Amino acid sequence: MAPPSSCILLLLCLGMLCPHPGDSFPHKTTCTIKEGKADCSHMNLNNVPPGLPPDISTLDMSHNRLKVLDPGALSRYPSLEHLDVSYNSIMGLGPGLCDALPRLQHLSVQRNQVLHLTATELRNCSRLTHLDLSDNRLKLIGEPFSVLKSLTWLDVSRNKLITAGLGTKPQLPSLVTLILSGNDFTTLKTDDFSFLSSSPSFRVLGLSSLPLKKVEHGCFKPVSALTDLVLDGCNLNTLLTKVCDELSDTSVRNLTLRSTLQTVLKNITFKGLLKTNLTMLDLSSNKISKIDDGTFQWLPLLESLSLENNNIKHLTKDTFMGLKSVTQLNLQKALVKTKAAYPIIDDFSFQPLVKLEHLFMRDTSFRDITENMFAGLPSLRTLDLSWSKAGLKTISNTTFASLQGSPLQVLNLTRMALTKLDPGAFSCLGNLTTLVLKYNFISQDLTGEEFRGLNSIREIYLSLNQQKISLTHRSFIHVPTLRVLMLGRALTGTLDMEPSPFRPLTNLTVLDLSNNNIANFNSGLLEGLYHLKVLKMQHNNLARLWKDANPGGPVLFLKDTQNLSVLELDYNGLDEIPLKALRGLFHLNELSLSGNLLNYMHGSIFNDLQALRYLRMEKNLLTSVLMGTFSVPLSNLSELHMEHNPFDCTCESIQWFSDWLNSTNTSVPERTSSYICNTPAAYFNRSVLDFQTNSCKDLLLFQGLYTFSSTMVLGLMAIAFLVHFQGWRIQFFWNIAVNRTLGMKGSRYEQMVEDRYDHDAYVIHAPDDKPWVERSLLPLENENFSFFLEDRDAVPGQSTLESIVENIRRSRKIIFVVTEALLNDPWCRR
Ligand SMILES: *[C@@H]1O[C@H](CO)[C@@H](O)[C@H](O)[C@H]1NC(C)=O
Ligand SMILES: *[C@@H]1O[C@H](CO)[C@@H](O)[C@H](O)[C@H]1NC(C)=O
Ligand SMILES: *[C@@H]1O[C@H](CO)[C@@H](O)[C@H](O)[C@H]1NC(C)=O
Ligand SMILES: *[C@@H]1O[C@H](CO)[C@@H](O)[C@H](O)[C@H]1NC(C)=O
Ligand SMILES: *[C@@H]1O[C@H](CO)[C@@H](O)[C@H](O)[C@H]1NC(C)=O
Ligand SMILES: *[C@@H]1O[C@H](CO)[C@@H](O)[C@H](O)[C@H]1NC(C)=O
Ligand SMILES: *[C@@H]1O[C@H](CO)[C@@H](O)[C@H](O)[C@H]1NC(C)=O
Ligand SMILES: *[C@@H]1O[C@H](CO)[C@@H](O)[C@H](O)[C@H]1NC(C)=O
Ligand SMILES: *[C@@H]1O[C@H](CO)[C@@H](O)[C@H](O)[C@H]1NC(C)=O
Ligand SMILES: *[C@@H]1O[C@H](CO)[C@@H](O)[C@H](O)[C@H]1NC(C)=O
Ligand SMILES: *[C@@H]1O[C@H](CO)[C@@H](O)[C@H](O)[C@H]1NC(C)=O
Ligand SMILES: *[C@@H]1O[C@H](CO)[C@@H](O)[C@H](O)[C@H]1NC(C)=O
Numbered sequence: 001m002a003p004p005s006s007c008i009l010l011l012l013c014l015g016m017l018c019p020h021p022g023d024s025f026p027h028k029t030t031c032t033i034k035e036g037k038a039d040c041s042h043m044n045l046n047n048v049p050p051g052l053p054p055d056i057s058t059l060d061m062s063h064n065r066l067k068v069l070d071p072g073a074l075s076r077y078p079s080l081e082h083l084d085v086s087y088n089s090i091m092g093l094g095p096g097l098c099d100a101l102p103r104l105q106h107l108s109v110q111r112n113q114v115l116h117l118t119a120t121e122l123r124n125c126s127r128l129t130h131l132d133l134s135d136n137r138l139k140l141i142g143e144p145f146s147v148l149k150s151l152t153w154l155d156v157s158r159n160k161l162i163t164a165g166l167g168t169k170p171q172l173p174s175l176v177t178l179i180l181s182g183n184d185f186t187t188l189k190t191d192d193f194s195f196l197s198s199s200p201s202f203r204v205l206g207l208s209s210l211p212l213k214k215v216e217h218g219c220f221k222p223v224s225a226l227t228d229l230v231l232d233g234c235n236l237n238t239l240l241t242k243v244c245d246e247l248s249d250t251s252v253r254n255l256t257l258r259s260t261l262q263t264v265l266k267n268i269t270f271k272g273l274l275k276t277n278l279t280m281l282d283l284s285s286n287k288i289s290k291i292d293d294g295t296f297q298w299l300p301l302l303e304s305l306s307l308e309n310n311n312i313k314h315l316t317k318d319t320f321m322g323l324k325s326v327t328q329l330n331l332q333k334a335l336v337k338t339k340a341a342y343p344i345i346d347d348f349s350f351q352p353l354v355k356l357e358h359l360f361m362r363d364t365s366f367r368d369i370t371e372n373m374f375a376g377l378p379s380l381r382t383l384d385l386s387w388s389k390a391g392l393k394t395i396s397n398t399t400f401a402s403l404q405g406s407p408l409q410v411l412n413l414t415r416m417a418l419t420k421l422d423p424g425a426f427s428c429l430g431n432l433t434t435l436v437l438k439y440n441f442i443s444q445d446l447t448g449e450e451f452r453g454l455n456s457i458r459e460i461y462l463s464l465n466q467q468k469i470s471l472t473h474r475s476f477i478h479v480p481t482l483r484v485l486m487l488g489r490a491l492t493g494t495l496d497m498e499p500s501p502f503r504p505l506t507n508l509t510v511l512d513l514s515n516n517n518i519a520n521f522n523s524g525l526l527e528g529l530y531h532l533k534v535l536k537m538q539h540n541n542l543a544r545l546w547k548d549a550n551p552g553g554p555v556l557f558l559k560d561t562q563n564l565s566v567l568e569l570d571y572n573g574l575d576e577i578p579l580k581a582l583r584g585l586f587h588l589n590e591l592s593l594s595g596n597l598l599n600y601m602h603g604s605i606f607n608d609l610q611a612l613r614y615l616r617m618e619k620n621l622l623t624s625v626l627m628g629t630f631s632v633p634l635s636n637l638s639e640l641h642m643e644h645n646p647f648d649c650t651c652e653s654i655q656w657f658s659d660w661l662n663s664t665n666t667s668v669p670e671r672t673s674s675y676i677c678n679t680p681a682a683y684f685n686r687s688v689l690d691f692q693t694n695s696c697k698d699l700l701l702f703q704g705l706y707t708f709s710s711t712m713v714l715g716l717m718a719i720a721f722l723v724h725f726q727g728w729r730i731q732f733f734w735n736i737a738v739n740r741t742l743g744m745k746g747s748r749y750e751q752m753v754e755d756r757y758d759h760d761a762y763v764i765h766a767p768d769d770k771p772w773v774e775r776s777l778l779p780l781e782n783e784n785f786s787f788f789l790e791d792r793d794a795v796p797g798q799s800t801l802e803s804i805v806e807n808i809r810r811s812r813k814i815i816f817v818v819t820e821a822l823l824n825d826p827w828c829r830r
Contacts, residue, residue: 048073058082075100086110098125106130146171158182167195179206188219197222209233236260244272262286274298284308297322306330337365351376363387380406386414397424415439427453443468446475459484471501489515543573554578571595590614616641624653643674649683651696762811766821
């Protein structure tokens with residue numbers, strides 16, 4: 001009996017095809033090879049695969065099941081420079097690795113089971129510069145690293161090493177960086193680093209997360225050229241002073257002491273650092289609550305100090321004493337409010353920081369901004385007070401008076417629970433370029449006096465202010481230099497005023513009026529803003545302003561903003577776009593109209609948008625996408641969003657768009673899933689891409705034939721009628737045409753006609769005019785003209801009528817001598 005097919009499936013699964021349950025990464029089945037790099041990670045491999053190109057320079061074997069590094073298998077790839085075997089189960093490197101890979105430079109054996117390491121295993125690794133042995137169980141046998149003459153970077157973190165000394169005799173002559181973090185040693189002994197005493201390039205020592213208890217005298221002596229020391233996460237509560245003493249006379253410049261359980265900094269803590277050139281000190285994430293006056297007096301060369309995330313209660317005018325080179329001070333979350341009280345920052349606390357340029361006080365608590373709090377910062381350029389809790393509600397004309405002497409350029413007052421800006425609030429900040437007032441509760445009429453004195457301002461951010469700010473036509477009268485004005489979700493009241501509040505801002509390039517429920521303004525709103533590039537007006541209520549039926553016609557507020565590059569009008573209830581609304585926007589790059597009610601679009605509304613790169617019209621009521629309207633804006637697009645419209649999948653409405661969608665290189669997210677036909681029933685709920693445009697081609701042929709045959713029938717009928725009723729006329733014109741065409745001078749035909757005439761002209765005149773004829777016309781006969789005169793030349797006997805007809809026929813022209821007498825002549829009347 002044959003086994004049930006599910007059994008076969010199970011067997012196949014167990015064999016190889018199915019992913020192993022429990023593996024966190026989906027396993028690949030082949031290595032990816034690109035530009036000399038082979039990536040064989042996450043493949044469940046037990047050995048190095050044999051079939052790779054022999055000249056690869058990089059091989060990634062991480063996250064596999066290697067147990068040994070087989071030199072035989074590796075020797076197929078003698079050009080390897082980078083080998084990554086991290087996250088395997090390797091117990092030992094084995095001898096001859098570098099004999100197989102003579103060019104090896106980078107070797108990563110992180111997170112394996114390497115236990116014993118000997119010099120034999122690293123022999124001939126003369127080119128190795130980078131060795132990562134972190135997260136193993138190393139036990140060094142002898143002096144394994146002594147053979148690595150080129151090594152610059154060595155990581156032996158988290159190996160349960162019980163000593164920092166990786167050797168006894170000097171070795172590793174090229175080493176720059178040594179990382180010993182997370183090992184088990186508790187003491188830095190005097191001669192631990194003596195193995196680095198002839199490593200002149202040595203600079204960086206990583207000693208994070210060590211259970212240090214003791215630092216012996218002279219331990220840093222052998223590495224006194226080091227510049228960066230990282231002691232993050234060590235418990236240095238009682239040890240810091242000693243560490244600093246030991247660092248005396250070293251070249252240390254960067255010292256990071258994050259999370260080292262400091263609580264109090266004493267005025268002698270950093271004394272040992274006086275004889276260094278320390279420039280960077282990071283004391284973040286400690287529990288420092290008290291800093292003695294003069295603590296930093298030993299650090300005159302310090303440039304960057306971080307006290308981020310501490311618990312400081314009080315800054316005095318002497319806290320920062322002596323820090324005369326600091327340019328950057330990070331006090332983010334350094335002062336924290338407790339139940340009992342606000343921390344205090346004394347007047348003149350920052351005065352010693354004569355070179356301070358950037359002061360970060362984000363999320364810091366202090367009682368108040370006092371009169372002289374920021375006094376004496378002659379170099380300050382950035383002040384970040386965002387999220388800080390200062391119990392400040394109103395910015396008065398004295399709040400920032402202490403910054404009078406600072407060339408402050410950026411002031412960040414985000415989310416400070418401000419409610420009011422007094423007149424002259426920023427009048428001392430003549431050099432300010434950027435003022436951030438986002439996420440506050442400012443609620444007032446802006447009279448314009450609030451911004452008085454901001455003579456250099458370029459950017460004002462007032463967004464997200466609870467929509468309680470109303471504008472007047474003077475609101476920005478003092479800040480004509482403004483380039484960026486953000487008023488999203490900030491405004492209440494009307495913008496329908498003359499002149500517009502924005503009229504003074506002739507250099508404005510970015511204006512955000514989004515999320516304000518604006519429903520009314522006049523066409524002068526953006527008058528004169530010739531440089532405007534970005535206009536954000538989404539989430540307002542502009543539908544009526546663009547209706548044809550609007551009294552006075554649609555409000556064409558974009559007529560002056562011809563340099564516009566980004567226009568956002570999403571969610572405005574728009575159901576019409578006036579024919580001329582987007583005229584002249586030749587530079588428009590991005591147009592957003594999503595979430596409106598747009599259905600029918602005038603043929604040419606987008607015709608000027610040749611530069612469009614991004615078009616968003618998703619979630620409208622578009623049924624058709626016609627070539628006449630969309631061929632220009634879609635011609636050079638990088639991204640289109642038009643999904644979630646109720647497309648009408650008929651030849652007239654969608655054929656062109658379906659073809660475009662099918663063949664375009666433009667990025668169209670959700671192309672296959674979200675462009676869905678709504679009508680007709682045959683295509684309901686199917687993708688626009690499924691629309692059979694071939695059927696339109698048949699239809700087109702049919703239409704063509706129909707047009708052709710009906711034209712033929714009608715044409716023939718018309719000709720028949722014409723011939724029947726107007727045939728003589730056609731014949732007549734035909735003859736004339738033929739005569740004209742063929743009537744070339746001197747031709748035989750002309751000669752024949754010529755022979756027909758006996759007279760040049762037949763003269764008709766009334767008898768009363770005979771004297772005038774004889775006097776004026778007859779003399780011309782002497783000049784080779786011949787006339788026929790009835791009473792002179794008529795052949796006697798011939799009937800008068802016959803004679804007239806015959807002689808007129810024989811005359812080239814007829815001359816009527818039209819006078820009153822002729823018109824009264826009975827012949828003529830007849
Ligand atoms: C590797 O080192 C050994 C001795 O340490 C030496 O005999 C051998 O020639 C070296 N091999 C290569 C390829 O350099
Ligand atoms: C500090 O820098 C100066 C000048 O660059 C140098 O002469 C001096 O040796 C340095 N001091 C230390 C302890 O490295
Ligand atoms: C020392 O710190 C400064 C400032 O943070 C940084 O620019 C520099 O790269 C650091 N030096 C080293 C060797 O990491
Ligand atoms: C350190 O502070 C103590 C008092 O707290 C003072 O007596 C001592 O002089 C200060 N030492 C220095 C170097 O400022
Ligand atoms: C600050 O405002 C007060 C009134 O609120 C006024 O008397 C004073 O003159 C103003 N000071 C400056 C410098 O404008
Ligand atoms: C503001 O900048 C100008 C030049 O940019 C400078 O002359 C002036 O001193 C600065 N003002 C302050 C208060 O530093
Ligand atoms: C102002 O502060 C906010 C919040 O900390 C931050 O997101 C924003 O980038 C800052 N703006 C400037 C111009 O520094
Ligand atoms: C607008 O910008 C131009 C060019 O940058 C500058 O010359 C002019 O002074 C600015 N106008 C105002 C009112 O700032
Ligand atoms: C577009 O901006 C440029 C300068 O940015 C300006 O010279 C030009 O007048 C503006 N064009 C229009 C049509 O306003
Ligand atoms: C299409 O856009 C690209 C990128 O902006 C631009 O370089 C190219 O000139 C545009 N082509 C046309 C025909 O406008
Ligand atoms: C376009 O559609 C046709 C058939 O409808 C299909 O054969 C062709 O591959 C499609 N082209 C693209 C680029 O999707
Ligand atoms: C899409 O790109 C390919 C190759 O870049 C090009 O051959 C093809 O003409 C492009 N199609 C369209 C519709 O631009």
